[in-house]
Amino acid sequence: MFGLPGGMEWVILAIIALLVFGGSRLASAGKNAGKAIREFKEETSSLKKTDPPAVEAPPAQPEPEGIVHEGEIVPEPKDKGQQA
Template identity: 45%
Template sequence: MINPQFGMPQGMEWLIILAIVVLVFGAAKLPELARGTGQALRIFKTETKGLHDDDKKDAQTPPAALPPTSTTQAQPVEQSDVEPESRADKHTG
């Protein structure tokens, strides 16, 4: 069997990684850490399953026909005459 140069850790590497994790988190927190990781993975799986189910549901159901909308008549806008102010009027003081 040919071992690749860069791949998954095997044997002794896993023991070293486990020792580092125990040193960083402490032995008392490892069950809590594993429980939290398991809950996060469970939530992730249910959400991704929900997305796949939604995609299948959308593919099976044809789009619903939109009800006819009523059109309203546009009302003309009343415009009032406004005289523009000159810049000279603003700066006099």
């Protein structure tokens, strides 16, 4: 039932805005909006240029044997003197 305005609704909204605010105010508002968008684009592009490249993490070193982490199941070593 309610949705985005279509073609004729935009025309009516533009006429109402023109009557309420006047042509000079709408022109300056559009000019200021354009400046704001342009400055935003310039700042985001300059941030992209100045970002340092990502630093790769050093390769992981293998853990020494015998370290048991919490929750890890470790099989018991068999006695060398006994045979199963």
